[in-house]
Amino acid sequence: MLLYTMSKTIEHDNAEKMDKYKDxxxxxxxxxxxIDGDGCIFIRKIKEGFQSGITLAQSRxxxxxxxxxxxxxSITSSENRNCNTIDKITEDEYFDKHNxxxxxxxxxxxxxxxxxxxxxxxxxxIKQKQFxxxxxxxxxxxxxxxxxxxxxxxxxxxxxxxxxxxxxxxxNIEYIQGLFDAEGCxxxxxxxxxxxxxxxxxxxxxxxxxxxxxxxxxxxxxxxNILITKKKDCLHFLQLMKPGVIVKYNQxxxxxxxxxxxxxxxxxxxxxxxNEEKHKIEHFTDLNQSSEGKQGYYDAIKVKEVKDQxxxxxxxxxxxxxxxxxxxxxxxxxxxxxxxxxTKQKMSAAIRDAKGGVSDEIILKVRDLIQEGxxxxxxxxxxxxxxxxxxxxxxxxxxxRDEEKKERKVMTQEELNIKKRKITLDxxxxxxxxxxxxxxxxxxxxxxxxxxxxxxxxxxxxxxxRDGKMPIYKSELPEDLYKKYEAMIIEFKESI
Numbered sequence: 001m002l003l004y005t006m007s008k009t010i011e012h013d014n015a016e017k018m019d020k021y022k023d024x025x026x027x028x029x030x031x032x033x034x035i036d037g038d039g040c041i042f043i044r045k046i047k048e049g050f051q052s053g054i055t056l057a058q059s060r061x062x063x064x065x066x067x068x069x070x071x072x073x074s075i076t077s078s079e080n081r082n083c084n085t086i087d088k089i090t091e092d093e094y095f096d097k098h099n100x101x102x103x104x105x106x107x108x109x110x111x112x113x114x115x116x117x118x119x120x121x122x123x124x125x126i127k128q129k130q131f132x133x134x135x136x137x138x139x140x141x142x143x144x145x146x147x148x149x150x151x152x153x154x155x156x157x158x159x160x161x162x163x164x165x166x167x168x169x170x171x172n173i174e175y176i177q178g179l180f181d182a183e184g185c186x187x188x189x190x191x192x193x194x195x196x197x198x199x200x201x202x203x204x205x206x207x208x209x210x211x212x213x214x215x216x217x218x219x220x221x222x223x224x225n226i227l228i229t230k231k232k233d234c235l236h237f238l239q240l241m242k243p244g245v246i247v248k249y250n251q252x253x254x255x256x257x258x259x260x261x262x263x264x265x266x267x268x269x270x271x272x273x274x275n276e277e278k279h280k281i282e283h284f285t286d287l288n289q290s291s292e293g294k295q296g297y298y299d300a301i302k303v304k305e306v307k308d309q310x311x312x313x314x315x316x317x318x319x320x321x322x323x324x325x326x327x328x329x330x331x332x333x334x335x336x337x338x339x340x341x342x343t344k345q346k347m348s349a350a351i352r353d354a355k356g357g358v359s360d361e362i363i364l365k366v367r368d369l370i371q372e373g374x375x376x377x378x379x380x381x382x383x384x385x386x387x388x389x390x391x392x393x394x395x396x397x398x399x400x401r402d403e404e405k406k407e408r409k410v411m412t413q414e415e416l417n418i419k420k421r422k423i424t425l426d427x428x429x430x431x432x433x434x435x436x437x438x439x440x441x442x443x444x445x446x447x448x449x450x451x452x453x454x455x456x457x458x459x460x461x462x463x464x465x466r467d468g469k470m471p472i473y474k475s476e477l478p479e480d481l482y483k484k485y486e487a488m489i490i491e492f493k494e495s496i
Contacts, residue, residue, distance in 0.1 A: 010060070010282045017062045017246055018069065022296070025070045026063075026178075028123040029170070030244050031116070033178025034063065036126035037202070041134050043150075043157040047442075048455050050150055052137050053109040054116065061284050063181065063246045064106040070296040071119075072112030077104050077284045104284055110141045115300050125170050126205045133157035143381060145451055168211050176200075176212060177244035184241075186251045186278075188258065188271045198228040198237055198255075235259055251277045312384070316359065358389060360400040366393045375452075414473055422452040425476055431461050432471070432485055436492045468493040 025031075035041070039056045054073075058064055064075050108116060117135055124131045133156045140146040140153075180200055189195035202209055203224040212226055213219045218233040219226045228234050238256045245252055251274050258270035362383065369379045376390045383390075392398040411419070421428075427448055434444045441458040464471045470489060474482055 010280065013250070014060075014062045014065060017249070018065055021066045021246075022069065025119065025296070026066065026246065027174040027244065028120045029172050029174035030178040030181075031067070032120045032123040032125060032170075033175040033180075034182050035120070035178075036124065036175075036205075037179045037182025039127070039182075041127050041130035041157070043134060043137055043154045045154060049147075050137075050141075050154060051109070052113075052134055052141060053107055054113055054134070055108075056106045058104055058106075058247060059102060060247055060282055061104050064104055066246065067106055067108075067116075068294060068297075070300070071108055071116040072294050072297040073106050073108035075104055075106050075284065077102060102281060102284070104282075110138065112297065114138055115297060115304070123170055123175065125166060125168070125175065126202075126208060128167065129159060129165065130157050143377065145378075166207070168208075171208075171211055171215055173240055174244055176215070177241055179208075179212075180241055181245050181247040184248060186248070186255045186274050188255070188274060190271075193258075193267055193271060196229070196234065196255075196259075198234050199225045201225050231259055248277075358385075358393070358398055363393055363398060363400055366390060370394055414475065418473065418476070422454075423448070423450055423457060425472065427453065428461065428472055429485065431458055432465065432488065435462050435465060436488050465489050465492055466496060 035054065035056060038058060039054060041054050042052065044051045056064065056067065061075060067073070068075060113134075117131075117138060121131070121135060133153045137150060137153045137157075140149055179202075183201045185197075185199045185201070187197045187199070200209065200212065201224055206221075206224050209221045209224070209226040213221055216228075216233075216237065218230070218236075219228045221227075228237055235256065238252050238259075242249070242252050242256070254270045254273040254277070258267055258274070261267060261270070362385070366379055366383060366385070369382065370393075374382075376387060376394065379385070379390050380387050389398065427450060430448070431444055434447070441455055441462065444458050445453060445455055461471045468490060470482075470486060472482075472485070476482075477485070
């Protein structure tokens, strides 16, 4: 069965591994070991703010496809242009002289990585400092007025960890499986098959190798590697790795047969398989991409939404229970009796609200915040409400139960577009004037006090003007003023 598996194409092998993990994720410790070995947890500064995410590089896409299926993200490739030259010489000659494997990268950005962050947060080891920074950053990533906090987390993410910071209690077999898939190697000497080694490398954080040696109770740490050379120790290590490794599974199986057989021909075949697995080139095309793509991730999103809704229900009911108990508590017996029916009505309303509505208390609080000039995004954060709920309260679509609902006005597309703007008409006109005078986008942005004004908005207005179009509507200005700005934009386009 093993020999048949080894002879399959990379596409079929990838499909088999995907089928194995389609109904469940690889263990959190395994993923943590893989990221600690071949991954990057990052927060980067860019012109318009920050970028954040998790990347994982591999020369085989099987594990990348599995992780994308469950956690989202996208896979990119950087194929080696010289890989076709392998046809001109023997495989052994080429493998000995050239490193031609393509590199593939899974990147999970801020719009998707929260599922993975929650899954592995108690298991990451080497990159714990970077993980903690990203985890806190994820809470602020969509909040526009948190640049100072984001800057501090960005700087924290750049720092390297001290040796004593590591939580080695997280080290287990599954973690070592992930680290072995990332940094491990199975080696059989080409000239003398009696010489063989299993190793794990870790140059940046070599102290973990000593902990792995203590955990296994065999192997030798040397030159940033833990080396296992005794046959019985190699076999024991392979048996530990086999249930969880994905990238190097075929190598582990072939090496296990190599160590247990006495047949010279089979040994030679297993040597060739391990060598081929280490150097085989994968071409990432539509044929070896999972047809479902991210289905597991989408399913996880749905589960999270249901859980979040249940949590909100429980929270609302808890608030009214506490109020009810306070009203009926010691020293308030008469008060409690007087309002007991009212309390029951409030409890009933709370339960009704928890089933999908919004309480009068929340509506009134949102209105107060709107009156104070608090933005929708900030209200959403403070009140833990969906953004569409805040908008519906603001527009009068959601009202208290003793109020008549406002009749919803049907808006034109032009009115909707104007309403969605983050900056005022005067600010747009100011930007037009400055662009026509040759000011750069960052310079213009510095002169606008509105915190919602971004470099993207200024750049977009500049692009519209280059096309000779107006970034405002004719209905917004008196006719003579509109024509003035129209002439300015025409002149600007012609000057480019």
